[in-house]
Amino acid sequence: MSTPPIGQDPTSAYSRHVATRIKDFTTAKAPWSRRLWDIGTFLALDELHEAGAWVPRKVLAQAAVDWQRHAMERILGDDPAVGSPAFRRELREVLQSSLTVASDGRRRLRYLIDTARPGYLARWASCVTTTDPPRPERVARAVAAHLLDSGHSFAGLQRWIRDGREHLAATDLISEAAALLNQSPRTWKITVPFRALQDYEKIATHLPNWVPAVDAVKAMENARWDSSRQQIIGALWYEIEARDAERAVEIAYDLVERLQARARFAATGTGVVPLGEVLIEDERVPLSRPGRRAQVLSLAAERRLYSIAQDVQRFAEQARSPIDDALEIASGLNDGPLAPAVAGGWAALESLLTEARDPDEREKVVAASRAAALVTCSWPRAELTALSYRVREATGTDLTQRLSACETNRERAALIADEIQVHGYLPLDRSWRTPSDTAAVVRMKELLANRRQVLGRVRFYVEVSLRRLYRSRNIVLHGGSIGGVALTATLRVTAPLVGAALDRITHAHIVDGTHPLILAAKAESALNLIDDELAPGLCDLIE
Template identity: 30%
Template sequence: MSAPSQFILEPIVVDRIRELCDPSAPWFRSLWTVGTVTALLEVVESVNATWDNVLTNDGAMADFKKNAMSLVKGDLGLGSEVVREKLRLIIIKLKPESTNEGRTALAELEQFITRCRLPYLENWASAIESGQVADQQFESMCRSLASHLLDDGLHPKHLVGWIDKRRGSLNAVELIREAKLLANAQMKTYEFAVPFVKMSREVRNSLDKGHLMAVADFEALYYSCENSVKSGPLVSAPQCVLKVSFQAKDPHSALDSVREWAKRVASRAALATASLGVNLNDQVVEIGAKKIWALADQDLLRVPSILRENAVDAIDDSAQSKQLDDALAMLAPHLQSTAGVSAATLWAACEGLLGRVQSNGHSVADRLADVVACSFIREELFELVKRWRQETRGSSGPDIRHGTTFEQMTVMVDHIVSSGDPGFKRPEEQAAVARIHELATSSAPTVKRVRAYLQTAFRRLYYQRNFVMHSAKFDSVSLSMTSRIAPRLVAAGLDQIVNAHFRSGSVPPLGLAARAAIELDLVGQPGGKHIATLLS
């Protein structure tokens, strides 16, 4: 048995897991993948859908199998190398046609998933302790652990708060072992009082009386909450208050269920009365804990190029501009949509810009993945340059006081390759330096892996859209994960497309995607561009 790597035991590991879970982290440092257990469940779902002719071809099944086998290979949370190889061979036996061998393999896979769930985190802790985790596995390990915890029903904000209380006092092994209790916790019932400041009498009269709470009782409950002073007084007296309960592992997850339910209430009322006559108060009360929560979803999408290029009120009658406007209009409904509607509108925005006549969804997903892969490298470097400007002291480290932004990013990369971390204070930048070092020194395989991550994320969005639009399936095993992962990645792609439209001689979306594919193919090859300037 080897000693664990000191790097793997450093606080940077805990901080990186936290960053991956943090919904406020920039998209290029966030989590793009589902956990391995969820990936295996996607295989089961796609196989059944293929065999039952719910899907018209085996494309989804092939993609999910490929992704799962890639994750299984290096995921020490599943167990020993022998166990992982056994799992891989079972997946290989699954074919598009339903056979006795295939049905046996599917039953074995389902049992394997059950077998892997409970000891997953302990397996990782033991692997670190026994020295099985090398420094270069740092990023993949953090992604595996963060995605497993999130997929297990824990809310990102709850996980971040939980980690914050333990930062500085626990190393990676200790954190993982404590996280076992969190992940294996039983579901709890959370009851909320949800005030509506506007609801027509017609709608109010149709409500289940068992759900109603007297307005006076709600106001008394509100002002009895410990955080009522911080939350401030009720701006408007509600016309109606409904009580609703949800099962969840933490209050943030329960609050997400309240948001989803409230959107459905508003949609049903609008359809029933042909009017937008339902408005919610932004604050709801968790009844048992006597705590006020903000209902508004703060995790909104951003396409900053719209502001950078002064395009908010731009008027352009060209066909390309109208195409872009329509895509942005389809992206906007995501902000108020349920997960299924979000998948459909997000994909419509992608397909409207990057689709060709008779081209399939794979092609659209892969084009967008190439654009976002180039953007990822640039954004990661730009963030390091910006942070270094803020942290620069004396003459140590790279001198980025002069030159264009791209020249400064090139200087930063060259310094990281030759001298390592210049001395960033925050663990977020220290982890980013490790990623940039790998991109610069092992460019071709690292870029290939980044492209694969993004292709899988966008293809998953395509398949979720197909489940919703063509199979009326709103309960896919990874729909909620897709809703967490895909929106900001799509927004990042559209940001690049907006930038190219206004700044780069009006390069069309398909032209930008073609350029991105060319440059990514040439990374690390003779004639390839510096990684800081792929789309410049």
Template identity: 35%
Template sequence: MNSQYDQAVWKRLLDYYGRATPWSRQLWRLSTPLEIDELLEAGKARHSATLSDGSIKYLMQSLAERVKRDVGIGDLKQRGTLVGHLAKGLTPEGHNVYAIQLLAEQARANYLERWAAEARKGKISSEVVSRAVGSYLLDIGFSQDALHKWWTYHGRHSPKAAGIADLIEEAATLSRRPKICFDILVPITSTPPLPDQRDPAWLDSTAAAGWLSYWFPGELHPRQTGALLVEIEARDVYSAVEQVAEVVTRLTARFRVGTRQKLVFHDELFVVGEEKSWPYIQAPRRVEVHALHRTSAIFDLNLSQDINAALELLEPLDSGTPAAAIAGSWAAIEALFVGPGDTNERVVAATRMARIVACSYVRAELTALANGYAISFDDSLAGRLRALNANFEKALAFEGEIRSGNSITFKRTRHKLALDRMTALIAKPENILPKIVGQLEDSFRRLYRQRNLVVHAGDLTSVALRGTLRTVAPLVGAGIDRIVHASAVGKKSPIELSAIAEVNLASVGEDGKRLVLLLS
């Protein structure tokens, strides 16, 4: 890939799939095809009184706007037809629902090929192309790790004549392959006695040892009292291991409340076809509230009651079961942002959280750029940035440099792309910031809908559950981080901070106020 455009799409895809990518550069939304499935699912939930009319209406309107812009769905006529049906009712098993399902299937058939064609033209921004392709591959079941390896390898080793459009076409071929069936054994180190009549997935120690000896004759086998043997259908081995980790988490939680005897799994598992055992402990969802440490609030025994409660409710979002993560994280947001007069409009918490995170996004990106420049260069700007102690001061100085119109460049493509995004944002904040708030509000409202499905219907099978946890967890952490900082440093309540964000965002671009100061 020789063109800057191709490099930009490729680097952003690697950002989306990288485990260490900061929240401000990750994907915040699901793909359009999955959002269509989510809407159809929401229609069923509405008829069982789990979701409200307002919730469905918001999702429908938001999705319709996405469909209009998403060239992967089809040409203008095809998109218009789908938008027309989205505006109608969602009665389960009704004519309109069947029409939407059919149109969605047609869209999926060549979704990536259409985006490849657009990438070949190079007219749609690299950011839009990468988000569409990146989210679609995750939403059909590929793991971040597998996709990162795939794009890294093909981006580096494909023929020089191959461009990003060719790689997207290869990814389309990859997406049509059937799922792979994986046989996976998780040894157990402690378990209650197994009943005589049991699911064949539960192996006693003798059967587990025989299985390990047959499939892994040269491997050192762990000490075990039995094993769980599961068959998983997945897109790749990383995804299969993630699914097993979820099964182990659920079973461990079940046994914790169902018996006084412990069920303890070994920290590695064995996959037929792989040479060695795999660690499988579920990776944290990266809920990061570093303000607790920066302000020493982590040692404060007298944190405000609402923040103290929110932090406790938030803990499962980082590594807990999906049910606890969804219910706890929304409860934390609602506790912070629903105040006097808001009792009948609890979803307003999603809007308020979105505004705070949008303001935080600007500061996070400018801070990353300032620190990156200070490390990479040795000119006067880099010297001034290194002389500043606080990240806030560095971000403010870097924003001033962009506003002054002075030439700034970076060697790394990722920083160049981030600089382009921030330069455009600073030039037209009144146009771009509302779109950022809108994307974030979509994500937090999705969390609210998932919470209602979990709490009111006990539904843990939503098509959007896994994607919600993947996209929203870092965003919740970013918002709570700003709330803790505002409380510890400025003695501001969450409601007060949300009011500041709303007022400042409403007047952005009019008074020339620095964007780093949006939460001030």
């Protein structure tokens, strides 16, 4: 009997890798180094089509859209599921046009997107059945991004894949994903109780979706929700169309934020204070959005998280560093509404990674390139350090003892890199995390075998994403809109990347006072010299 292709074999390392990485990419709490770094192909094409309408309004520069077009050509070259050879030729021809608002190219692009989007995941399911299938990382990234871009939530996809799909062959898992996407969204009824709602007796009780306090309390009690200690003034219910319950709650959270934004403009009052939990289909769940995971861990690691205002603070003379300013500006990335989160995230990067003498033709978007270099240089050590803490003691090896003797994470990471290069594997702790760690070992093996190509690919993905943040910021601030087709997805993928860049900048500032632009220059040179005899090691790219 002939051996089936690895994409059709549920026991193959290939199929396991695809399933594991789809789980990683749909885990809201995954570290930045293991998350999705970009949106999916078709949402990116939608964004490119939309960009043509912003150029005449001076919201986006034609140069920015041209860069976007050329990047899209490269992305499509790495995506075999976009369509047939004839379709791909047509799409490449369209992408070589200017895509201005009234152009034939832009009209053709709209047609091509709408034609090829259906069946995209089914085509990926066919791609992995070939004798030489695409890289499992590429497959998992495309599938997970397409599902998230299409309106599924992190939690909903986690539940779906853990429901007996973790051990399917790659082609069967992707076929199941295609079937999931073909299901129509549901309409969910969500009731949001409030502790306070400004002047609700006058301006809320007449609304058709208003629920009086007595009825809200009764509904809560029917859901076995003890409301005796809750001060409920009433509730509002919404019908929300979504692909899963968790996404419906996220949309309800956004609606509450819109209420709060409006209430801030009232002259007086108590504002809008939701209870913090909602009823969805008579089930009690927290009112929350998934964490955006923009983390600057070096503040706590260097014990500087609360190191502020050690001296006397005088009016108009408060000592602040550019790093403090940037962290405050970017703080909305984790908790703020969409518009300030996008604007603040980009403003933090721009304030630290640009200067007045930068070439005019690159404008402030050069911050995206510099931040991408920082993030790319940080990635190997982030992965290797994480792996160093997942190693178990194994017979015939003293690796755990050597790791225990390391005094810094840099030493631990370098030791793990040497171990992978020499032996090709690590003895890993057996836990629910092990498949994710195993996939990380595979990525590190690929990196060690071809440093320039892999790091170049990582930098490209990150820069594409951060330039998308720049364009999103322009749509918000110059276009006055938060309705951009890719704004929500942009924040989902870029918040952790901005956090990673700010973390490296903050660490360099705390440890030795390195200026952000000097740090970025080091990262740029390290990547350019990656295969040179004078190049720094993978764990020292920006040290």
